[in-house]
Structure formats: C-alpha cells, structure tokens
Amino acid sequence: MRLELHKIHITGLAFAEKTYTSGGTLFISKEEAGALIAEDRRFAKVELDLASPGESTRIIPVKDVVEPRVKLGSSGYFPGFFAPMEKAGSGATLVLDGAAVVTCGPIVAFQEGFIDMSGPGAPYTPFSKTYNVVLYVEPAEGLEKHHYEAALREAGLKLGVYLARCCSENEWKADEVQVFEKDNTFEETAKFPDLPKIVYVCMNITQGLLHDTYLYASDLRPALPTLLHPNEVLDGAMVSGNCVSACDKNTTWHHLHNPIVQALYARHGKEINFLGMIPTQESTVLDGKLRAVSMNLSIAQQLGADGAVISEEGYGNPDTDLC
Incomplete structure (x- = not known):
C-alpha cells in the first residue's frame, strides 16, 4: 500500500473573495466558507476568524483541531464522514501543511482547551505554530450537548x-511529497x-458521554x-470526538500525525518489522477491559508479534487498562 502526501507549506492566512493558495498564503472566502457551515440548522451562530503564530491571541474554548486535506482525484476526505466508505491509506492526498481548522464552542465548559499564539503559554501546544482557521459555533436552542458535539465535529x-478541495481546484504545486509504503504483514515478514x-x-478514549x-x-x-495498516490512520481513518481535558486527549490532527506510527515506520525494514496498528478501547467496565485485552493479545499472537508498543490516551480510568 502506497500513500503520497502532497504538501503545500502554508505560511500565511488572509480572507479573500475566493479560496486558494498562492506563495504559501492560504486565501479564504469567509462568506463562502461561513455559508457552507451555516447550512447546518443545528447552529444558531457561525463565526470564522484567523490566528497566526506570534499574534497576541488566545483561542478558547477549543474542541478539536483538523488539518485541511482532500484526496486528489476526489472531492472528499475522512471516509464515512465526508468521503465514501472505503479504505483509507492509498493514493494521493493534498495536505495544507501548516494550516489547521480549530473548532470552538462551549460544549462542556472547563474541559475544553485553549491555544495561545504567543507568550508563555505558546510553547505548550503545537498549534501556536500553525496558521489557524478558527470556527466558532453556537448551538440552536434546545440542541442537546451530544448533538452539539457531533455537529461541531462534523463542521470542522x-x-x-x-x-483543501478549493485549493486543489485552483493552480497549485506541492512543496513536498511524503511517501509511506508498506505491503501486507505476510509479505513484509517474508522480506525481513x-x-x-x-x-x-x-x-x-471510548467512555461515551462526549468521550469518544x-x-x-x-x-x-x-x-x-481490529488491525489497521499504518497508512490508514495517517490518511483520515480516525477522528476525535473527545471533550475530555485538553492535555489528556488526541485531536484529529494528532491522529493524522500519529508520532508513534511515524517513528515505527522510520524503523521498519531496518531495526524492526512494523506489523500494523491495533486501535483499541478504554472501557469503563471490567468485562470491557478484559475483552479488549483478550482481543489485542489474540491479534498480536496471530500475527506472530515479538513485541508491542502501547500508547494510552487520557488518565485515571484508562490507567487500569494499561496496567
């Protein structure tokens, strides 16, 4: 499976009459983008703002961060959400590298995060270094919180x-093409x-109650x-639905840039044979924890794994899964 990420390096933001890139700047039609989101009747208010590194700006309350992407030769991304239900991880993807969509809205108050674009708080978030298109929405009257979360997640x-689609439809040139290529586990084991x-x-995090x-x-x-080819997670298969404390959750951007997947990929064929990734649950009940552990072990054993790298999202209840 071969995945090509065609990256346009974004180094500036500006509102304009249409949406496109030129000279590293992402120009955005505020009217068109705002109208697109306002089509959703679950929102009573939609606002778009821009935030760039170094500005005296705080973004709050942050729900999720999404990197703008689209499959080349298609008009969508994130299978099941805004692309057909098909396997991710192959073909060519256009990436607006350095840009980010930051979704904001008062869903669960204190458990949302903030981003400082400058000052002493800036070094503690990678998103102080991205060029952020900030989407703030307020729910229609009577909309329940879990429907509000779903609407905001989908809007981002x-x-x-x-x-990304608008940029792909105008003149553009990739500044960088990053390639991830790996055959299936049996073929790779035969090679190495x-x-x-x-x-x-x-x-x-899979606890429900806006922790999904x-x-x-x-x-x-x-x-x-289940077992994923690593390309799948790097190409939009996983999406965050978490309203847990910001320091303890992975945003959608983090899934797209999973550093453990990338580190294991870099060692594949040299130091290790990277078999793949098992996305697993953090259940709130004992039977759920035991079920997940049993299935994780079964998949690893059937693959003939010699070892596993494990990462934990969250804290508290998930700590018992890790133990």
Missing part, C-alpha cells in the same frame, strides 16, 4: 475538506524474516479491536 471536518515483529496498540473516538465514522466504544 467539513471546513477542512472544503479548504530476521527482524523483530512489532505491533502498535493504540489505546483510545471514531474509526471510519463508527464509534469505537461498542466495537472490537
């Missing part, structure tokens, strides 16, 4: 796809029979662990 993805076989178990993670637009909470 929709805006990210819109920005003497390398230790490593699987990555990625623990995800989505795989191919499906809530992971009631699902069983």
Whole structure:
C-alpha cells in the first residue's frame, strides 16, 4: 500500500473573495466558507476568524483541531464522514501543511482547551505554530450537548475538506511529497524474516458521554479491536470526538500525525518489522477491559508479534487498562 502526501507549506492566512493558495498564503472566502457551515440548522451562530503564530491571541474554548486535506482525484476526505466508505491509506492526498481548522464552542465548559499564539503559554501546544482557521459555533436552542458535539465535529471536518478541495481546484504545486509504503504483514515478514515483529496498540478514549473516538465514522466504544495498516490512520481513518481535558486527549490532527506510527515506520525494514496498528478501547467496565485485552493479545499472537508498543490516551480510568 502506497500513500503520497502532497504538501503545500502554508505560511500565511488572509480572507479573500475566493479560496486558494498562492506563495504559501492560504486565501479564504469567509462568506463562502461561513455559508457552507451555516447550512447546518443545528447552529444558531457561525463565526470564522484567523490566528497566526506570534499574534497576541488566545483561542478558547477549543474542541478539536483538523488539518485541511482532500484526496486528489476526489472531492472528499475522512471516509464515512465526508468521503465514501472505503479504505483509507492509498493514493494521493493534498495536505495544507501548516494550516489547521480549530473548532470552538462551549460544549462542556472547563474541559475544553485553549491555544495561545504567543507568550508563555505558546510553547505548550503545537498549534501556536500553525496558521489557524478558527470556527466558532453556537448551538440552536434546545440542541442537546451530544448533538452539539457531533455537529461541531462534523463542521470542522467539513471546513477542512472544503479548504483543501478549493485549493486543489485552483493552480497549485506541492512543496513536498511524503511517501509511506508498506505491503501486507505476510509479505513484509517474508522480506525481513530476521527482524523483530512489532505491533502498535493504540489505546483510545471510548467512555461515551462526549468521550469518544471514531474509526471510519463508527464509534469505537461498542466495537472490537481490529488491525489497521499504518497508512490508514495517517490518511483520515480516525477522528476525535473527545471533550475530555485538553492535555489528556488526541485531536484529529494528532491522529493524522500519529508520532508513534511515524517513528515505527522510520524503523521498519531496518531495526524492526512494523506489523500494523491495533486501535483499541478504554472501557469503563471490567468485562470491557478484559475483552479488549483478550482481543489485542489474540491479534498480536496471530500475527506472530515479538513485541508491542502501547500508547494510552487520557488518565485515571484508562490507567487500569494499561496496567
């Protein structure tokens, strides 16, 4: 499976009459983008703002961060949300590298985050260095919080796809093409029979009550662990639906840039044989924890894994899963 990320390096933002890129600047039609989001009747108010590194700006309350992307030769991204339900991880993807859509709205008050674009708080978030298109929405009267979260999550993805799609439809040139290529586990094991076989178990918050993670637009909470090709997670298969404290959650941007997947990929064929990634649940009940552990172990054993790298999202209840 071969994935090509065609990256346009974004180094500036500005509102304009149409949406396109030129000279590293992402120009955005505020009217068109705002109207696109306002089509959703679940919103009573839609606002768009821009925030660039170094500005005296605080963005609050932050829900999610999404990198603008679109599949080349298509008009969508994030399978099941704004692309057909098909396997991610192959073909060519246009990436507005350095740009980000930041979704904001008062869903659960203190458990949302903030981004300082300058000052002493800036070094503590990677998004003080991105060029942020900030989407703030307020819910229609009577909209329940879980519907508000779903609407805002979908709006952020929709805006990210819109920005990248508009740029793909105008003149553009990639500043960088990043390639991720790996065959299936059996073919890779035949290539590298003497390398230790490593699987990555990625623990995800799946507690419900606005603490959710989505795989191919499906809530992971009631699902069983499965095996992903690493390209899938790097190409939009996973989406954050979490309203947990900002320092303890992965945004959608983090899934797209999963540093553990990238680090294992860099060692693949040299130091290790990277078998793939198992996205797994962090259940709130004992039977759910035991079920996930059993399935994770079963998948790893059937692959013949020699070891596993495990990452945890959140704290408290998930700590018992890790133990």
